Amino acid sequence: MPWHISAFYPMYKMTDVSPTPASTLKRAYEIGKEEGLKYVYVGNIDDAKHESTYCPSCGTTVIERRGTIGQYVVNHLAEDGICPECGYRLEGVWS
């Protein structure tokens, strides 16, 4: 099960609330990983390390995500959901 953790930004009628600190997003990311989730992501923040997908078996980057809105880059490095380093079959729809 993927878990996507998005940063809050003050807009519209909630401009009196502070944005989510990057440290809070990273802490939530680490908790998700420590609890055994394979696919954890942060969002609404420029943080390639915590936005990319890694092979749960060997840790190789299989989908690289980086950048911000308008300059976002996604590189699929696992052909058909197979890790190029160890052959692990990644969960998800790949075709």
Ligand SMILES: [Zn+2]
């Ligand atoms: Zn692998």
